[in-house]
Amino acid sequence: MFGVSPAVLQLQLHLPNMHTVAFQAYENLEDVVARPSSSKSMLTEYFGMNQKYPEARKLLYREFPEHYRWIAGNKKWQPRKYKRSQIGRLVHAHPAEGERYYLRVLLNHVRGATSFDDLKTVNGKACGSFKEVCEQLGLIEDDRTLDDCMTEATTFQMPTALRRLFATILVFYEATQIRQLWDKHLASMSEDYRRTQSNEAALEQMVLRDIRDLLQSMGKDIKLYGLPDLVDADGSSNFDNTEVTEKRQVKVDQEHLDLFSCLNNEQLAGFNDIMDHVTNQKSQSRFKIPIKLTDNSMCGFTKHSGMAELLKQASLIIWDEVAMTKRQAVETLDRSLQDIMECSLPFGGKVVVFGGDFRQVLPVVTRGTRAQITDATLLRSYLWQKIRKIRLTRNMRAQTDPWFSEYLLRIGNGTEETIGDDYVHLPEDIVIAYTDDDEPINKLIEDVFPSLHTNARSREYMSTRAILSTKNEHVDDLNDKMISRFPGEEKVYHSFDYIEDDFQNNYTIDFLN
Numbered sequence: 001m002f003g004v005s006p007a008v009l010q011l012q013l014h015l016p017n018m019h020t021v022a023f024q025a026y027e028n029l030e031d032v033v034a035r036p037s038s039s040k041s042m043l044t045e046y047f048g049m050n051q052k053y054p055e056a057r058k059l060l061y062r063e064f065p066e067h068y069r070w071i072a073g074n075k076k077w078q079p080r081k082y083k084r085s086q087i088g089r090l091v092h093a094h095p096a097e098g099e100r101y102y103l104r105v106l107l108n109h110v111r112g113a114t115s116f117d118d119l120k121t122v123n124g125k126a127c128g129s130f131k132e133v134c135e136q137l138g139l140i141e142d143d144r145t146l147d148d149c150m151t152e153a154t155t156f157q158m159p160t161a162l163r164r165l166f167a168t169i170l171v172f173y174e175a176t177q178i179r180q181l182w183d184k185h186l187a188s189m190s191e192d193y194r195r196t197q198s199n200e201a202a203l204e205q206m207v208l209r210d211i212r213d214l215l216q217s218m219g220k221d222i223k224l225y226g227l228p229d230l231v232d233a234d235g236s237s238n239f240d241n242t243e244v245t246e247k248r249q250v251k252v253d254q255e256h257l258d259l260f261s262c263l264n265n266e267q268l269a270g271f272n273d274i275m276d277h278v279t280n281q282k283s284q285s286r287f288k289i290p291i292k293l294t295d296n297s298m299c300g301f302t303k304h305s306g307m308a309e310l311l312k313q314a315s316l317i318i319w320d321e322v323a324m325t326k327r328q329a330v331e332t333l334d335r336s337l338q339d340i341m342e343c344s345l346p347f348g349g350k351v352v353v354f355g356g357d358f359r360q361v362l363p364v365v366t367r368g369t370r371a372q373i374t375d376a377t378l379l380r381s382y383l384w385q386k387i388r389k390i391r392l393t394r395n396m397r398a399q400t401d402p403w404f405s406e407y408l409l410r411i412g413n414g415t416e417e418t419i420g421d422d423y424v425h426l427p428e429d430i431v432i433a434y435t436d437d438d439e440p441i442n443k444l445i446e447d448v449f450p451s452l453h454t455n456a457r458s459r460e461y462m463s464t465r466a467i468l469s470t471k472n473e474h475v476d477d478l479n480d481k482m483i484s485r486f487p488g489e490e491k492v493y494h495s496f497d498y499i500e501d502d503f504q505n506n507y508t509i510d511f512l513n
């Protein structure tokens, strides 16, 4: 329930010749590269405009969209006839990206650059890198910047993100005062561990171990950086690794354990069946499955990572709502577990429990046919035959309404009488009659959100009801109608784009809004 005004245009940011070029799969790459438009981007054309028009040079790159319109099809900037409120935002660049980050700093401060080389020239003298230009113009200061970077990050990032940032700084920056940086930021980097560990030495070891693992994943050794000694630096671990420690610390609510006594017969039989296969402790998990799935993809953790260790130790893996998961994701986990466990049984011999209902939502296959969607489900996997099926058929959610519960089951099982092939008759009491005006929508809102005006501030009331819709435009329409029924005045919150005396570029736009 919010809007952004004025509209924002994302501005491309790239080093020379590193911009993206779109092409069709069937096109010849040499032809694509030779095409004149392939060498153009928002940034190169911004330089081009500065070469041609002196008035353009008064603007920063990010101010450009307020005065010029980007014509994406022709890849060119065109002066705006009417001033329309659109503002530009340079896409984010992390300091660890090096030159691209410094290019971003420069574009945010230098007006009228006519080329990358022009941007690299200070007082007529060519510099070797964008970083050097930033230093010459006083836009960055080395170690202080790193300290500022960590300090800024502590205000809005979680300790895990801070540890990653610290490791990144070590790898990508030639920081000279690493130990001071460590001492100053250790407390923020260990904040999450502090909840379960009060011993300072042990805390320091926990953070060090994380940093070691992060550095290792970037191909570096923690011993290079002069940090405090790591007790288990040789790998003879006195401690478990982070993933295992965290999961072992998860406390299960008594309330949840007590649910066991309420299980119905089917549920109890299923529970016993599963527990027969499991001896030790439960563990739910996340697997770092890659987004692009192929028949050979593997999970994104290495065999010696914390995640692999956690999976090795897990007695049970639960994967819920598997009906909407592409089978390739499950097959990826199968391959990875076989690899980790060095065992060719399905899932490397681990007990995996899948929950789901194929009568509910199936996987999303973009513009897929019915056959392609079905093919993406676990039902079509080589694994399906090997999976033991436990069926839960009693509807416990609607048990106070046996008629509705039976009705849903009949629809799910395809035994409810249909009109044509696809339509079923809905009971009158859940239908709102359609008329050509706003009346049905108003009635829907009143049925789902009765007395909205008086209840709008109740968290319980607002969080236990929702209206679902098929299209965004309907959602926007419903939102507008509902907001107009809210008590109180509408408020507009403004964000700030820059801090006036921020000469060191400590507060980037992304941080401010």
Ligand SMILES: Nc1ncnc2c1ncn2[C@@H]1O[C@H](COP(=O)(O)OP(=O)(O)OP(=O)(O)O)[C@@H](O)[C@H]1O
Pocket: 262, 263, 264, 267, 355, 357, 396, 397
């Ligand atoms: N044995 C039981 N006794 C009482 N209530 C139960 C029992 N089993 C389930 N329920 C209730 O039924 C509702 C549905 O349970 P649950 O979410 O576990 O079902 P589900 O099959 O996973 O649902 P979905 O199809 O949405 O995934 C919950 O409110 C739960 O508390």
